[in-house]
Amino acid sequence: MATRKRSETSTFDLFAGGETGTATAAAPAVLPPATAQNAPAAGVPAAPTRRGKGGARGGSERGAGAAGQRRASGSAEEQAKKQREISISEFFTKNRHLLGFDNPSKALLTTIKEAVDNSLDACEEAGILPAIRVEVVPVAEERFRIAVEDNGPGIVRAQIPRIFGKLLYGSKFHTLKQSRGQQGIGISAAGMYGQLTTGKPVRITSRTAPKAAAHRFEVRINTQKNEPIITLDEVVDWESPHGTRVEIELAAVHKRGRRSVDDYLALTAVANPHLELSYRDPGGEEFHYPRVTEALPHEAQAIKPHPYGVELGILMSMLEATKSRSLHGFLQEEFSRVGAKVADEIVERAMLRPQAKPGSLGRDQAEQLLHGIAGTKIMAPPTNCLSPIGAVELEAGLRKVVAAEFFTAVSRRPAVYRGNPFLVEAALAWGVAGMPADELAVLNRYANRVPLQYQQGACAITKSVIAAGWKNYGLAQAKGALPTGPLAISVHIASAWVPFTSESKEAVASYPEILREIRLALQDCGRQLGQHIRRGKRLAEARQKSDYIKSYIPHIGEALREILGLSEARERLVVERLSDTLERSRKV
Amino acid sequence: MAASSVVKKIKEQASLVEKSAAAGDKPSLRFPVRSLANVRYDATRGHFTMKTARKERTLTVGTVKAFAQTLKMMALSKQLVDANDIATKREAYYVSKNWGEARFLEQPESDTVMDDVEALFGVNREQLGFIPEEKGGEVAGALVVIDRDPASGRQLRIDCTKFGSGAYSIPNSVEHLGFETKATFILAIETAGMFQRLVKHGYWQTARCILVSMGGVPTRACRRFIRRLADEKGLPVYVFVDGDPYGISNIYRTLKVGSGNAAHLNEYFCVPQARFLGITPQDIIDYELPTHPLKDVDIKRAKDALKNDPFVQHYKAWQKAITQMIGMGVRAEQQALAKHGLNYVIDEYLPRKLAHTEKFLP
Numbered sequence: 001m002a003t004r005k006r007s008e009t010s011t012f013d014l015f016a017g018g019e020t021g022t023a024t025a026a027a028p029a030v031l032p033p034a035t036a037q038n039a040p041a042a043g044v045p046a047a048p049t050r051r052g053k054g055g056a057r058g059g060s061e062r063g064a065g066a067a068g069q070r071r072a073s074g075s076a077e078e079q080a081k082k083q084r085e086i087s088i089s090e091f092f093t094k095n096r097h098l099l100g101f102d103n104p105s106k107a108l109l110t111t112i113k114e115a116v117d118n119s120l121d122a123c124e125e126a127g128i129l130p131a132i133r134v135e136v137v138p139v140a141e142e143r144f145r146i147a148v149e150d151n152g153p154g155i156v157r158a159q160i161p162r163i164f165g166k167l168l169y170g171s172k173f174h175t176l177k178q179s180r181g182q183q184g185i186g187i188s189a190a191g192m193y194g195q196l197t198t199g200k201p202v203r204i205t206s207r208t209a210p211k212a213a214a215h216r217f218e219v220r221i222n223t224q225k226n227e228p229i230i231t232l233d234e235v236v237d238w239e240s241p242h243g244t245r246v247e248i249e250l251a252a253v254h255k256r257g258r259r260s261v262d263d264y265l266a267l268t269a270v271a272n273p274h275l276e277l278s279y280r281d282p283g284g285e286e287f288h289y290p291r292v293t294e295a296l297p298h299e300a301q302a303i304k305p306h307p308y309g310v311e312l313g314i315l316m317s318m319l320e321a322t323k324s325r326s327l328h329g330f331l332q333e334e335f336s337r338v339g340a341k342v343a344d345e346i347v348e349r350a351m352l353r354p355q356a357k358p359g360s361l362g363r364d365q366a367e368q369l370l371h372g373i374a375g376t377k378i379m380a381p382p383t384n385c386l387s388p389i390g391a392v393e394l395e396a397g398l399r400k401v402v403a404a405e406f407f408t409a410v411s412r413r414p415a416v417y418r419g420n421p422f423l424v425e426a427a428l429a430w431g432v433a434g435m436p437a438d439e440l441a442v443l444n445r446y447a448n449r450v451p452l453q454y455q456q457g458a459c460a461i462t463k464s465v466i467a468a469g470w471k472n473y474g475l476a477q478a479k480g481a482l483p484t485g486p487l488a489i490s491v492h493i494a495s496a497w498v499p500f501t502s503e504s505k506e507a508v509a510s511y512p513e514i515l516r517e518i519r520l521a522l523q524d525c526g527r528q529l530g531q532h533i534r535r536g537k538r539l540a541e542a543r544q545k546s547d548y549i550k551s552y553i554p555h556i557g558e559a560l561r562e563i564l565g566l567s568e569a570r571e572r573l574v575v576e577r578l579s580d581t582l583e584r585s586r587k588v
Numbered sequence: 589m590a591a592s593s594v595v596k597k598i599k600e601q602a603s604l605v606e607k608s609a610a611a612g613d614k615p616s617l618r619f620p621v622r623s624l625a626n627v628r629y630d631a632t633r634g635h636f637t638m639k640t641a642r643k644e645r646t647l648t649v650g651t652v653k654a655f656a657q658t659l660k661m662m663a664l665s666k667q668l669v670d671a672n673d674i675a676t677k678r679e680a681y682y683v684s685k686n687w688g689e690a691r692f693l694e695q696p697e698s699d700t701v702m703d704d705v706e707a708l709f710g711v712n713r714e715q716l717g718f719i720p721e722e723k724g725g726e727v728a729g730a731l732v733v734i735d736r737d738p739a740s741g742r743q744l745r746i747d748c749t750k751f752g753s754g755a756y757s758i759p760n761s762v763e764h765l766g767f768e769t770k771a772t773f774i775l776a777i778e779t780a781g782m783f784q785r786l787v788k789h790g791y792w793q794t795a796r797c798i799l800v801s802m803g804g805v806p807t808r809a810c811r812r813f814i815r816r817l818a819d820e821k822g823l824p825v826y827v828f829v830d831g832d833p834y835g836i837s838n839i840y841r842t843l844k845v846g847s848g849n850a851a852h853l854n855e856y857f858c859v860p861q862a863r864f865l866g867i868t869p870q871d872i873i874d875y876e877l878p879t880h881p882l883k884d885v886d887i888k889r890a891k892d893a894l895k896n897d898p899f900v901q902h903y904k905a906w907q908k909a910i911t912q913m914i915g916m917g918v919r920a921e922q923q924a925l926a927k928h929g930l931n932y933v934i935d936e937y938l939p940r941k942l943a944h945t946e947k948f949l950p
Contacts, residue, residue: 165783316918394942545649552656556609556647561657563666574609584647 030394053296087367092192099189104142107197108252109261109453111190112136112146115246117450118163118187119150120275122244126153129296131276134265137252138282143198144252149245154208160219160228163187190248193220197251201231205245214238254282259453262287266401267444267451271389271492273397292396297387297449303496306381307346307373309419316366319358327361327369328354337379346372383414383421385496394427394492402488405431408528409490412521417513422495424514426521429528430489435486441475442484445508446492454507457575459507460493464518473530474537487529491518549582594716597709598666601661608649617658620707624848629898635734635844636858636898654701656690658708661701668717676721677702677731686921705850710852712808714761724758724779724809728787729798731817734766735759748798753788755801764811769821771798774814776862778829778839782922782933782936789934795942802859806843808850811857814843818861826948828938831877831884832866832919833932836910837893837900840864864949865941869913872920875937877919878927890914903950 096102100110107136128151135147156162191202207214218232256262262281269277269289276291290429310318323331329341339347347354350372352365361369388411389397395409409427416422435442445461456462462482470476470483477483492515499509508514557575560566566574601617610617610806620626620642627636645657662876664683664816668675675683683893684691706713718783727733733746733756748756752840759765773799775785782800786792792799798817802810829835829841872879882890890910900906913919920949925933941948 309606415805548649549652552652553655555690556605556659559656559663560602560606560609562663563598563659564606566606570610574606577612578609578615578647581609581614582647582652585614585648 008395008421048221068514077337082225092189092196093404098192099193101154101189101193102255103166104251105255105260106107107250107459108136108254109259109264109459111193111250112148112261113253113450114187114190114250115146115148115264118246119152119244120272120449122152123150124296124299126298128152129274129276129291129294130272131291132279133278134261134580135280135281136282137293139237139249142251142253143249144254144282145247145249145279146244147247149205149243151225151240151243154206154212155204155244156208157205157215157230157233157563160204160230187246188221190250191219192223194248195221195251196223198249200249203247204237205236205247207242210241210300241381242330257516263287264451264453267446267453269403270444270448270490271446271449271451273389273393273400274588275492278538288322291438292400293393295393297389300387300496301382301384303382303385303421304334306419307331307335307376307417308416308423309381309497310335310370310373312363312366312370315370316363319361319366322358324358326354327356327358330358335586336381339394341380342376343378348372349375357517374380379419383417385406386414386421386423386494388423389425389492391425391427393491394425398427398488398490402429403433404486404488406529406532408525410521410524412517412524415513417499417511417518420495422493422498422499422514422517423519424427424517425492425494426525427490428520428525429490430485430487430529430532432486432488437486438484440482440484441487444488446490447500447505448494449492452508453503454506456507458501460514461493461508461511461518463510464489464515465489465522468519468522468526470526473526474533475529491519491521542565546583549579553578553582592709595666595669595737596661596709597789598950601708602662605659614647615655616644617655617708618642618644619704620710620852621705622703622849624781624896624898626853627846627848627854627898629845629902631902633855635854635858636851637849637854642923644776652704653690657684657687657692657697658700658704660684660687660690661698661705665705665716665718671713672846674714674719676719678721683824690735706850707852711855719760720807720809722887723803724760724762724807724813725803726755726757726801727798727813728755729781729792730769730771731756731795731798732768734768736764737842746866755783755787758800758807758809758813760809762816764807765813765816767817767820769817770796770822771823772796774800774818774823774825775809775865776800776802776806776814776825776827776843776859776898777922778804778835779922782828785930786934789931791934792936794934795938804842805839805924808853808857811846811859812841814862815856817852817861817904818859824945825862826942826945827866828865828922829867829920830921831869831872831913832882832921832922833893833913835867836864837889837897838907841893841897841899845847863945867920867922867924868936868949869909869916874927875925877920877924879920879924882917882919885912886919905949909949 015582035541036320055467076115092099100113101107116132116134119132120130133147133149135149137145137147139145145319194202201218201220204217204219205214205215213235214237216232216234216236217230220229220231221227222229244482254261262279265277265287266280266289269275271291274296275289277287277289279287279289281287305314319330322330322334324333327347328343330338331338332340344354346369350365351369352361352368352372356365371554391409394411395407398407398409407427408431409425409476411425412423414421426572432442436439443456443462443465445459452459466480475483475485475487482489493508493514499514501507501509512519553575556578557566557571560574561568561571605617605948606680620638626641629635630637643650645655645658653918655699661680664675666682667673677699678695680702681692681695684698687834694703702713702716702718706716709716727748728751729746729748733745733748735744736742739742744902746756771792773796775786775795777799780801780803783799786799791797800810800814805813807944814825817823827840829839843859845860846858850857867877890913894907894910900910922933928936
């Protein structure tokens with residue numbers, strides 16, 4: 001099962017995990033057989049949640065499903081015929097909890113999340129500074145129409161099936177590059193959910209260039225065949241020069257507070273300082289999060305896996321799928337930081353032949369190869385696959401969402417766990433308006449710029465925050481708890497491969513390297529905060545002393561007047577002089 | 589000290605503060621340290637005298653409140669003296685409630701400031717216009733006290749034999765009193781109960797003495813009354829208290845040599861001719877008195893006296909007696925004599941002790 005974790009798509013996990021359950025039933029309907037999905041090199045043709053040029057990334061030239069076909073037995077094909085009968089909607093209904101639609105309020109959140117993630121990805125890949133508008137309009141009790149509109153590159157008709165018809169295809173499959181889209185399964189699932197709960201199609205309005213016409217499409221999903229059907233395609237008047245507006249009507253519940261749509265959008269604004277975001281909530285209230293940086297995030301580069309991070313199952317699949325004809329060539333071709341010399345060393349330690357055919361190597365040889373890798377010194381992976389927010393931008397992002405008296409942020413240098421590069425950023429907002437001083441701090445977690453809103457307790461970020469030792473920085477902290485005070489803590493982990501604890505992808509796994517980096521980032525911020533708090537305490541004391549002086553000196557003046565019969569002017573002079581003298585002495 | 593001179597001192601001190609404040613300096617007041625550590629037992633004078641340690645209260649952020657209160661207390665004192673009025677310590681505390689932020693929250697705070705002012709000027713608090721609440725003590729015996737009627741100023745002769753089963757109350761101020769007596773000694777008694785017994789049985793008549801009930805640690809007025817009476821009439825003073833560390837080091841020692849708290853006044857408020865009649869630790873053995881074990885506070889007090897009290901340190905006899913008591917681990921009250929019969933104290937104990945006054949502890 002270890003190989004499952006390597007998969008980046010919920011959909012994909014769902015099927016791998018479903019080998020013993022109902023999920024298997026639907027699998028052959030849309031996917032190659034299960035073993036093929038375990039093969040990392042079996043690139044999926046396109047990433048459905050990505051539009052534009054990024055969509056083709058993933059190495060389709062490797063021959064999609066080739067490995068799978070090799071494995072597919074006759075009986076599996078027969079099975080597949082039977083299983084085709086089971087509709088996608090039934091599958092969806094049975095597995096909605098895995099897809100983020102387990103309850104009506106989470107369904108609303110997931111739908112908006114997927115649409116916003118899509119828009120952000122589309123804009124960034126097209127090199128456009130994103131401006132996104134989100135509307136949630138109540139249409140009946142427990143029914144809403146959501147609209148997410150961006151200024152992205154737009155969609156052409158031909159792309160629509162990719163986006164709305166590939167519910168169960170993996171996205172960004174085994175591309176080692178930092179990306180969003182680790183949270184759900186794409187807008188297609190949201191469209192499916194809307195259609196199942198309201199019967200309404202997904203409506204898309206899009207324009208690809210100022211000179212092109214704007215099109216409005218309505219797309220239904222044929223739940224039997226799992227295919228999109230475009231039921232409407234008309235040219236409309238639309239003021240946007242380019243962009244896309246997606247509208248979905250769905251059964252849902254709108255809640256406020258933590259884990260709400262409102263919260264998600266605010267957090268997204270923090271993690272995406274280049275985003276201009278406006279939001280109209282179901283009550284008609286408008287929220288606006290202005291852009292705080294004009295710089296698009298540096299585009300993360302895709303990298304090959306690092307040998308240290310590879311596991312046995314994946315290695316076996318890679319050996320089967322590779323086009324290289326020799327083991328020596330395979331190592332250099334498929335991994336980062338492996339040149340001829342390093343490859344030689346690995347092969348030698350593994351006690352294998354450099355010219356061995358990768359496909360001919362069995363389980364035992366693969367294990368030998370792993371030992372060879374483990375014993376060889378290999379340079380750390382390249383870190384250009386990471387796209388950090390940046391300390392300045394993170395702080396600026398926080399400032400636009402939170403009103404607080406003090407902000408600090410830090411962006412750490414890249415580090416590596418199990419051969420995967422990652423990077424931690426942290427920010428603190430102290431003296432947050434409206435936060436009581438005697439309650440626990442609020443923790444906001446992000447992975448690859450996406451807020452994590454569930455499973456806080458299981459997350460490595462939470463553990464690191466608790467372990468950071470906040471008492472050193474002038475805060476109260478009960479044992480095993482978050483610190484106490486009007487404090488908002490934000491932690492962002494960026495990685496080509498964020499290790500989540502489970503398929504729901506809401507909690508980061510506790511690798512020692514990750515825990516350490518988060519703790520160091522927080523302590524860095526904590527020191528800044530500590531200085532601020534101490535300074536604040538000093539000022540408060542000074543103010544108190546000043547009040548003290550002001551309340552007692554007049555009595556000295558009064559007593560002297562009573563005893564000596566001073567004039568009022570003289571009394572005033574004495575009081576002023578004394579106050580000055582004390583104020584001066586206080587500052588020394 | 590005349591009233592005008594007290595006011596003069598207050599004005600001088602206030603003027604120093606005012607000048608230094610106007611000059612942009614931090615004014616300060618210098619107080620004598622009021623504690624047992626700053627007194628010396630002057631054997632020739634027979635009382636505690638103050639050593640030279642002084643504490644300086646410079647006006648800072650930390651002392652501004654106490655500084656303001658001290659000056660306000662001085663102003664109140666001047667006002668009282670100018671108006672020839674008085675305020676009890678409790679009243680002074682209530683007057684401070686007009687001082688806004690500078691008011692006292694509890695009376696002990698105002699008492700302390702009052703004691704500071706008293707020590708600052710080296711005067712008696714009565715001279716500052718402040719009088720204590722507590723009663724000065726009671727007197728019975730063949731004594732005529734010559735006082736004045738407060739309203740008419742006419743002379744009054746108060747015959748202390750004419751109070752029947754009651755007694756004459758020592759007033760708060762005793763400086764103006766005159767005395768006539770044929771008694772041969774003064775017996776100062778700790779408890780009102782023992783005083784009542786002796787009065788009821790006319791002990792003053794049989795023993796030809798003046799009985800004074802101190803009611804615990806004697807007030808300044810009580811000490812001053814005994815002192816003036818003893819000085820003027822040349823009477824010896826014998827002290828009859830419980831046989832415990834409190835009776836010895838608090839009651840007897842304070843009566844005889846004064847206190848550490850108001851050492852500048854001990855010259856007036858002490859009775860150097862006092863001698864300790866009992867109950868001594870040896871009495872407990874000699875008279876087979878019923879006892880109670882010494883409590884922790886008793887032992888602490890006894891050891892403290894041995895270690896820190898300049899008076900005890902001056903007298904080997906006292907060190908021996910206190911050490912003996914600590915060794916015995918017990919104490920005995922005056923009333924313990926009732927074990928041998930209610931009037932045993934009158935018929936046996938006092939006569940036997942008074943037959944050998946030379947053996948009294950110093």
